[in-house]
Amino acid sequence: MFSKIQFHLAKVFLKIFLRDRQSIIFSLFFPFVFMGAFSFTGGEVDPFNIGLVNNSTSIVAKNFSELISSDSLFNVTKGNEKDLRSGLINGEQSAVIIIPKDFQLNSISGDLRLLLDKSQIRQLRSIKESLGQSLLSIERELRGVEPMFVLQTEDVKARSLRYVDFLLPGILAFMIMNLSIAGSGYNIVEYRRRGILKRLFVTPIQPKDFIISIVLARLLIVIMQISVTLSFAIFFIDVKILGSFLSLYIMIILGSSIFLCLGFCLGSIAKTQESVRAVGGLVTFPQLFLSGVFFPISSMPEIIQPIIHILPLTVVVKGMRGIANDGLSFADMNIVLIGIVAWLVISFVLATKLFVWKKVAN
Amino acid sequence: MSIIKVKNLVKTYRLPEKIEGSFNAVDGVSFSIERGEIYGILGPNGAGKTTTLEMLEGLNDIDAGAAYIDGLSVMDEPYKVKKIIGVQLQANEYFDGLTLGELIILFGNLYQVKVIPDKLLERVNLLDKLHAKPADLSGGQNQRFSIACALVNDPKILFLDEPTTGLDPQAKRNLWNLVLELNRSEMTIVLTTHNMEEAETLCHRIGIMDKGKLIAEDTPQNLITQYASDPPVAPLHGNIEDVFLALTGHGLRD
Structure with missing residues (x-):
């Protein structure tokens, strides 16, 4: 040939x-x-570095802080606002969450504040979504409500890809x-x-x-x-x-x-x-x-x-x-x-x- | 008997700047070369020397006219012609990473002949470079090596395109001796050059080309007596360079 x-x-x-x-x-x-x-x-997204400033002594604030810290999506640093703010500016943190002094479940004035660098648009959505989820869980827990839907993921081809x-x-x-x-x-x-x-x-x-x-x-x-x-x-x-x-x-x-x-x-x-x-x-x-x-x-x-x-x-x-x-x-x-x-x-x-x-x- | 016969050879190129225009790089060239001869094609840059050689080697299409090598038509039987000629081109680079010995064996395989690299390299005085790579060779050694590559098929005719351009005087002499030695074994050699001394000492006959045409053809001695006697002031000192300048003019060529 x-x-x-x-x-x-x-x-x-x-x-x-x-x-x-x-x-x-x-x-x-x-x-x-x-x-x-x-x-x-493993193809997974690296955890975001976020700062947490807790100005409140309430139970709700404590729960929230624990929940955020245990979320694998976040790598939480606790500290005061001034330090973390400068950390955000020089890129050490992706976001800083500030829990106000009067943080209570039913109070309207107790809004969480989120400090961001808006150029990090890619991470913005994930952070916001995850924070929303955490807040929802706390709310359910405190009110004693069970979630209506649970999402279970399963690969149709039954393989671990x-x-x-x-x-x-x-x-x-x-x-x-x-x-x-x-x-x-x-x-x-x-x-x-x-x-x-x-x-x-x-x-x-x-x-x-x-x-x-x-x-x-x-x-x-x-x-x-x-x-x-x-x-x-x-x-x-x-x-x-x-x-x-x-x-x-x-x-x-x-x-x-x-x-x-x-x-x-x-x-x-x-x-x-x-x-x-x-x-x-x-x-x-x-x-x-x-x-x-x-x-x-x-x-x-x-x-x-x-x-x-x-x-x-x-x-x-x-x-x-x-x-x-x-x-x-x-x-x-x-x-x-x-x-x-x-x-x-x-x-x-x-x-x-x-x-x-x-x-x-x- | 002629081993190479060329009749009215024409190579036409289209002029790049004009859509309709064309010019003949080789314009109706005819000559014949005898077996065992060293024939030199002499001419200024752009005269059509290399194009003429390339048409004989099958590298360039023949647009008009005919060329025969050892009785074979170059146009009709290019592969048969390639088997009996040896070619040294102006640019002689080779695959990287191979030694001279390996390259010689490669060229042997391209002709489907068995070669002994040592013998061939000895012939061009490069035996000590058997394991060297082309990049390690000097200009003269490189030219001798490319002649060795052209000899693998024991060709009847050897084409050399400006073999001594860029060589120092020692290397030049050395290469001339090699050419003369090869010629002693009846090998026909066709070379192009713009070195007058080379044409005069090496070639049995010279064809002078200018602007695509063959303007004179004879033995060096006859050309000198015919053209270099003018100016008459120094007839005895005339050489081929005088002939060349008398025929092609004194203007600068680029």
């Missing part, structure tokens, strides 16, 4: 990559840092895209700039031999890099892969092939190293945010969702996540499979049309 020259050239590309330690480390740096960071927090489990397939898909596009697109432009393609072109090597050997070498590189990341996730962060590893690796090879072909297209169109990076960034960067690597696609604006669903990275992310998180096989993922095949055909046809030896080499 493969000729001797293709194997030899693939071996050469592999050797070049393995000797370039810097790029090996760099390509692993990003996924490791991300997974590492998210595995510690942490954020890092959700994140891993997305990160792997993103790695596949980056490694593949860099391997074909960026390398081709670099080889052309330095006249290496021209030098190869005056030898009897055929363009298909060159393309096949790059694809072979890159597939191996992607598989190696993914395996390192995957092993790290499984052994150190205890990420569970529910589907079969065979399906996962087939998915990796298919995804990698799509992006290698797209890389050949980029490398053939872009003439300089700067332009290939710009065009490459244009292709990869929006997909990083849109294709559901970090968040479910359903959290994206409704209006762009139809476009998001047909992006190549979206298709690969869905496939990877289906196998890793939901334990699906290819037979269960018809739509994803159609997307993968469609992108394979489109990118392959485009790549063979655009990659013309004489034009690319010169």
Whole structure:
């Protein structure tokens, strides 16, 4: 199936990559840092630092203060208003709650005061909501009223999915895209700039031999890099892969092939190293945010969702996540499979049309 | 017998500043080169020397005319031609991270021939650099190495594009000796240069190109007697540089 020259050239590309330690480390740096960071927090929001000034001696004030302090959402510092106010200004506190002297359940004058830095809009809602909840609980307790509704959360798929489990397939898909596009697109432009393609072109090597050997070498590189990341996730962060590893690796090879072909297209169109990076960034960067690597696609604006669903990275992310998180096989993922095949055909046809030896080499 | 035959070779480029305009970088060039000859294409920058070579090497399309190498049409059988020629380009960079020995083996594989790197590197006097990388080589060593790469398929014809540009006098002499030595084994060598001394000492015949046309072609000696005798004040001291300037004018070229 493969000729001797293709194997030899693939071996050469592999050797070049393995000797370039810097790029090996760099390509692993990003996924490791991300997974590492998210595995510690478990994907949950860090508690807010809030200050509490209690000017009252009433029972209600005491209860309220205890309830707030025991809430895992808050990290409470008690103190006087002056100190905490300056703490709020220099960023040590996100908010300061002030309990007035005459804090009583039935008194209208006993309003709580909340000091805020309004630029922290992201936290504002959570803090307000949680404070409202605490007040409601105290009120119920003091009046002896049982809550009418209790919310119980339960995962429909009956699995214990942490954020890092959700994140891993997305990160792997993103790695596949980056490694593949860099391997074909960026390398081709670099080889052309330095006249290496021209030098190869005056030898009897055929363009298909060159393309096949790059694809072979890159597939191996992607598989190696993914395996390192995957092993790290499984052994150190205890990420569970529910589907079969065979399906996962087939998915990796298919995804990698799509992006290698797209890389050949980029490398053939872009003439300089700067332009290939710009065009490459244009292709990869929006997909990083849109294709559901970090968040479910359903959290994206409704209006762009139809476009998001047909992006190549979206298709690969869905496939990877289906196998890793939901334990699906290819037979269960018809739509994803159609997307993968469609992108394979489109990118392959485009790549063979655009990659013309004489034009690319010169 | 001619090993290279070129008839009315034309390369047309479109002028970037005009939509309709075009110019011929190579404009109807014809010449033939004998087996075992060292043939020099001499000319100022932009004369069309490199384009002419690139058309023979299959790197550039032939827009009109024809070129035959060892009886093969360059247009119709480019891959057969590539197998019997060796090429050294002006830019000679290689993949990073590979040693000279590994690169030689790589080039051997591209031609599907077995090569012994030691022997080839010894031929260009670089045996001690077997495990070095191209980035560690000096200018002269780099040129010799790129000639070694061009020799992996034991070519019938060797194309050298400005092989001594940028070399110091020692390295230049050293490379000339290498070219003469290769030629002794009946290898035909075609080189471009704008170094007069090189053309004069190395080449059996010279073709002078200017503005895409071949304006003179003969042995260095004949060219000197024909053109350099003018001005008559110093006929005995005339050299190829006088010929060159007499033919292409004294204006600056960029």
